Amino acid sequence: MKQEFMKKIVESHAGEVEFHQAVSELVASVMPYIKKNPKYLKANILERIVEPERVIIFRVPWVDDQGRVQVNRGYRVQMNSAIGPYKGGLRFHPSVNLSILKFLAFEQVFKNSLTTLALGGGKGGANFDPKGKSDNEIMRFCQSFMTELQRHIGPDIDIPAGDIGVGAREIGFLYGQYKRLRNEFTGVLTGKGVNWGGSLIRPEATGYGCVYFVQEMLKTKGDSLEGKVCAVSGSGNVAQHTAAKLIQLGAKVVSLSDSSGCVYDPDSFCQEKLTFVKKLKNIKRGRIREYADKYKCKYFDCRRPWNFKCDIAFPSATQNEINATDAKNLIKNGCICVGEGANMPCTPEAVKIFLKAKILYGPGKAANAGGVSVSGLEMAQNSQRLSWDSQEVDAKLKQIMAKIHNQCLCYGKEKGFINYLKGANIAGFVKVADAMLDQGVV
Numbered sequence: 423m424k425q426e427f428m429k430k431i432v433e434s435h436a437g438e439v440e441f442h443q444a445v446s447e448l449v450a451s452v453m454p455y456i457k458k459n460p461k462y463l464k465a466n467i468l469e470r471i472v473e474p475e476r477v478i479i480f481r482v483p484w485v486d487d488q489g490r491v492q493v494n495r496g497y498r499v500q501m502n503s504a505i506g507p508y509k510g511g512l513r514f515h516p517s518v519n520l521s522i523l524k525f526l527a528f529e530q531v532f533k534n535s536l537t538t539l540a541l542g543g544g545k546g547g548a549n550f551d552p553k554g555k556s557d558n559e560i561m562r563f564c565q566s567f568m569t570e571l572q573r574h575i576g577p578d579i580d581i582p583a584g585d586i587g588v589g590a591r592e593i594g595f596l597y598g599q600y601k602r603l604r605n606e607f608t609g610v611l612t613g614k615g616v617n618w619g620g621s622l623i624r625p626e627a628t629g630y631g632c633v634y635f636v637q638e639m640l641k642t643k644g645d646s647l648e649g650k651v652c653a654v655s656g657s658g659n660v661a662q663h664t665a666a667k668l669i670q671l672g673a674k675v676v677s678l679s680d681s682s683g684c685v686y687d688p689d690s691f692c693q694e695k696l697t698f699v700k701k702l703k704n705i706k707r708g709r710i711r712e713y714a715d716k717y718k719c720k721y722f723d724c725r726r727p728w729n730f731k732c733d734i735a736f737p738s739a740t741q742n743e744i745n746a747t748d749a750k751n752l753i754k755n756g757c758i759c760v761g762e763g764a765n766m767p768c769t770p771e772a773v774k775i776f777l778k779a780k781i782l783y784g785p786g787k788a789a790n791a792g793g794v795s796v797s798g799l800e801m802a803q804n805s806q807r808l809s810w811d812s813q814e815v816d817a818k819l820k821q822i823m824a825k826i827h828n829q830c831l832c833y834g835k836e837k838g839f840i841n842y843l844k845g846a847n848i849a850g851f852v853k854v855a856d857a858m859l860d861q862g863v864v
Contacts, residue, residue, distance in 0.1 A: 438521035444528045451847035467855045476500040480570045484563045498546035501527035504857035508544030511585030518549045532850030533787040536826045539798035552587045564595035572600050577608040583797050584613040609804025612797035621800035622812040629663025631792015631823050636761040638827035639782040648672040653732040655679045656739035660763045677727035680710040684727040687719040731755045738763030746771035753779050762786035780839045788846040795822045
């Protein structure tokens, strides 16, 4: 049944390999559940849930600092709104294409479902590279991008956020253009500046949330993060705040990386070293190699940090960064837990190896749901015209991550093992599918 279904998906979404991968992972978990619950079969829910409600593709013309006209392609995939308005980030990166955004939007549907908040799923972005661009070039691009996107979004329709290549600077430019064109001040974007409608803890939320989820997983084994050696990939927003929270909780962070390579610091990162990384990546926009030069530790060109001894791995960079070889190396080197800070950072082969070894494996749709959770809290604050302090937001984030973990337990318990992948997929699916049943064939 799964093979027949996936054959149709591959034919009808030709060439979209990332999307095929995301659908295949979900179908493997939920197909047995659907067979036991024929109401979903009768309503053809699975066929409907994999099809986006709407896909918007548009050109984005802009003028660079030399006066030359440039053209990029913009997208917004509005995947599913059964339980709330579309919610999901915008990604500006040369790799952006329809397949990647459909996979991210599909994952976002079930991630948002797990948060317990009333949020549908969507994703968008452009094949624009912010690296090497001036602030004025980025502003002109963002203004052109939003000139088209503003037709399709709104606080009760679709609420984009940031993602790779879209940080506080880009959100500011995007929001300014939206406000200018629509003449309204609403909570249409999340990740806004704190002094104009943003939420405290939002930048930290994905990293913090992933660590909180891993804490919950370790509790099932009577264990904690104290003293654990942690390998973290990436050096952007998610990796930085994952490392910060791990250090705060007594863990030992030994690696960070970027697209050029990785650093291994056996003495562990500390808050002072992490401050250097934040300045390096957020202000100077330099390479992680400079960390190794400053702190006299090892740098590995064009490599990822999965060959080092560690107790816990936090893939926090991008999709498919851990392959089967990496997974085997992690298991061989004593890894007992993986918490996905990025979206789908492990290949299907790697996931199979983790599940077969029965280590604690937290899939991204559960483990990295902290970002969208605090985005939802930002929306709530905007609606009430309130601003909560950081302690209140952080406490709510912890509660949400614990609730996500509990939902995974409901559907993921197996004999002597918790299959968090199956638990997250089924729990996320059931909430969305039941809402679709309630709302009829739409």
